[in-house]
Amino acid sequence: MSQVPVLEAKGICKYFGGLKAVENVDMQIQKGDVFGIIGPNGAGKTTFFNMCTGIYAPTKGEIFLQGENITKMTPDKIARKKMARTFQNLQLFKFMSVLDNVKIGCHTQTKTNMADAILHTKRYKRDEKYAVEKSLEILESIGLIDYKDTMAGNLAYGMQRKVEIARALALDPVILLLDEPAAGMNANETDSLREFILMLNEKGYTIAVIEHDMKFIMNSCNRILVLNFGQKLCEGTPDEIKSNKDVQEAYFGKGIVAGEAVKVNG
Amino acid sequence: MQKIKDFYNKYKVIILLVLFVIMAVIPFLGIETLYIRYMCNIMMYATLAGSLNAINGYSGQMCLGQAGFFAIGAYTGAALSKNFGVSFWLLLLVGGLLAMLIGFLVSLPTLRLSGIYLSITTLGASEIIRIIAQTWTPVTGGTMGIKQIPYPEFFGLDMFRPQYYYYIFLFLLVLFLFVTNRVLKSRVGRAWMSIREDQIAAKSLGVETSFYKSTNFMYGAFWAGVIGVAYAPFVNFIDSTQFTTDVGFNVLAMVVLGGQGTLVGPILGAAVVTILTEALRFLESWRYVIYALLLIAMMWGRPQGLVGASKSMLAGGKIKVKEDKAKAKAEGGSAK
Numbered sequence: 001m002s003q004v005p006v007l008e009a010k011g012i013c014k015y016f017g018g019l020k021a022v023e024n025v026d027m028q029i030q031k032g033d034v035f036g037i038i039g040p041n042g043a044g045k046t047t048f049f050n051m052c053t054g055i056y057a058p059t060k061g062e063i064f065l066q067g068e069n070i071t072k073m074t075p076d077k078i079a080r081k082k083m084a085r086t087f088q089n090l091q092l093f094k095f096m097s098v099l100d101n102v103k104i105g106c107h108t109q110t111k112t113n114m115a116d117a118i119l120h121t122k123r124y125k126r127d128e129k130y131a132v133e134k135s136l137e138i139l140e141s142i143g144l145i146d147y148k149d150t151m152a153g154n155l156a157y158g159m160q161r162k163v164e165i166a167r168a169l170a171l172d173p174v175i176l177l178l179d180e181p182a183a184g185m186n187a188n189e190t191d192s193l194r195e196f197i198l199m200l201n202e203k204g205y206t207i208a209v210i211e212h213d214m215k216f217i218m219n220s221c222n223r224i225l226v227l228n229f230g231q232k233l234c235e236g237t238p239d240e241i242k243s244n245k246d247v248q249e250a251y252f253g254k255g256i257v258a259g260e261a262v263k264v265n266g
Numbered sequence: 267m268q269k270i271k272d273f274y275n276k277y278k279v280i281i282l283l284v285l286f287v288i289m290a291v292i293p294f295l296g297i298e299t300l301y302i303r304y305m306c307n308i309m310m311y312a313t314l315a316g317s318l319n320a321i322n323g324y325s326g327q328m329c330l331g332q333a334g335f336f337a338i339g340a341y342t343g344a345a346l347s348k349n350f351g352v353s354f355w356l357l358l359l360v361g362g363l364l365a366m367l368i369g370f371l372v373s374l375p376t377l378r379l380s381g382i383y384l385s386i387t388t389l390g391a392s393e394i395i396r397i398i399a400q401t402w403t404p405v406t407g408g409t410m411g412i413k414q415i416p417y418p419e420f421f422g423l424d425m426f427r428p429q430y431y432y433y434i435f436l437f438l439l440v441l442f443l444f445v446t447n448r449v450l451k452s453r454v455g456r457a458w459m460s461i462r463e464d465q466i467a468a469k470s471l472g473v474e475t476s477f478y479k480s481t482n483f484m485y486g487a488f489w490a491g492v493i494g495v496a497y498a499p500f501v502n503f504i505d506s507t508q509f510t511t512d513v514g515f516n517v518l519a520m521v522v523l524g525g526q527g528t529l530v531g532p533i534l535g536a537a538v539v540t541i542l543t544e545a546l547r548f549l550e551s552w553r554y555v556i557y558a559l560l561l562i563a564m565m566w567g568r569p570q571g572l573v574g575a576s577k578s579m580l581a582g583g584k585i586k587v588k589e590d591k592a593k594a595k596a597e598g599g600s601a602k
Binding site: 078084093105106107108112113114117124131168 | 449452454470472475
């Protein structure tokens with residue numbers, strides 16, 4: 001554990017007025033992790049992600065990406081440091097083709113400026129070639145190649161989620177943050193998404209994922225962080241989390257063990 | 267519609283070439299000078315509307331102050347050519363660059379604004395420019411305006427007839443479309459469009475939104491300035507009443523009518539508005555009522571404009587529509 005964590009949060013807090021959305025959370029994601037973040041609705045998971053990617057500035061605490069302090073950086077600077085994310089409520093470029101969506105992901109990798117574009121300089125040609133090849137390669141691997149010319153907003157919901165992941169991958173990220181990637185997917189799609197994420201992980205991507213689907217989380221993550229009311233409840237391997245009393249309480253309420261809760265509900 | 271698209275994509279070069287040749291020979295067909303003037307007007311407004319569309323349609327910033335940038339170009343051209351005899355062709359560049367500079371200054375406070383607040387700021391900027399033009403008498407002639415603006419010269423040929431202007435405006439329009447098309451299909455254009463679609467997502471993908479919003483503003487202002495320089499000698503007399511915010515709204519109406527976010531939309535919009543203005547002249551002031559009704563009807567029936575949203579083939583992009591097939595496949599897939 002001597003190596004520098006890919007993403008590290010040190011005691012970060014976010015208050016919205018009197019509401020403590022995230023309170024004093026520590027987290028370390030090591031290279032090669034599939035790191036799950038779970039918690040009941042409103043536990044502050046997305047707020048936590050938003051702070052990591054620079055959309056919100058934390059009220060207190062610091063965030064490090066590969067040892068570099070990124071607490072006060074803007075989202076586009078953080079993206080340049082190769083942290084990519086997807087959004088809980090799809091934020092696709094709906095009126096652009098799937099290919100163009102992914103091409104925008106190549107923005108940080110390319111350097112074409114307006115003069116290059118007007119004069120079609122070497123740099124323009126090289127960048128376009130890079131963007132197209134990279135995008136097609138990603139679309140191929142995620143299984144969206146047939147839809148490359150389709151308007152992104154016209155795709156089925158599960159596919160739009162995949163486009164978002166493809167777009168984030170184009171950044172060539174050192175860490176990929178996925179905010180509820182399986183939301184709105186059916187069981188088959190969720191399974192294929194899990195396989196895809198594990199494949200990415202094998203390829204060497206470090207991944208952090210927020211998800212409500214426990215089967216998904218337990219089968220894909222090697223470490224899990226549980227948030228409740230903005231605070232860190234516990235952290236550990238899937239097995240540790242499953243047997244943790246606090247977690248069971250947070251999900252099922254005090255006094256009822258998991259099994260009984262299921263019985264009560266019928 | 268699909269067939270037309272396929273046909274267009276297949277013979278794109280030939281169609282564009284034929285269109286260009288037709289446009290180029292029109293002045294030789296012995297059409298009345300008056301109609302040539304109308305065509306000049308259409309092409310001029312098409313470029314101006316296009317420059318506004320580059321801002322509103324592609325980066326989603328709602329600019330209402332295009333008349334101001336247009337005025338800067340016109341006054342720069344008129345004042346410098348009249349007082350110092352600077353060449354028209356050089357002035358095209360100078361006027362454009364000056365408008366671009368002002369565009370940059372206007373964009374600075376607007377970077378943190380969006381929606382209606384940005385619109386109001388640009389509207390204010392446009393009005394400030396007009397008032398400066400009205401009061402800065404030594405340079406702009408104040409309320410008297412600038413008269414007898416020198417004609418452009420082309421290798422010793424004085425270009426004073428509408429036929430000559432026809433070619434100037436045609437050249438500017440084609441140049442504008444060519445350059446804009448290239449910019450839009452590059453990394454820069456994609457960055458603009460990503461800002462239009464979703465600013466937070468754009469930021470999280472590393473697009474420097476402030477920088478690209480600013481350059482987008484400057485780009486639109488540049489072309490408005492260029493067309494302003496060409497406008498001044500064409501009408502031969504300019505004063506501040508020609509650059510009121512009405513002009514800005516008029517140009518905006520052309521963009522909206524034709525279709526925002528498409529390259530052909532503003533041209534069509536400019537043609538429709540200009541032709542209607544001339545054709546309904548006998549109705550005097552009542553034509554504005556008709557014009558307003560038309561706009562309302564458009565907003566009601568076809569809010570995306572005449573040529574439609576960016577999936578239209580006229581949008582300049584080669585998006586082969588596979589949606590129906592894709593949808594059917596997706597539905598089939600999820601039903602399993």
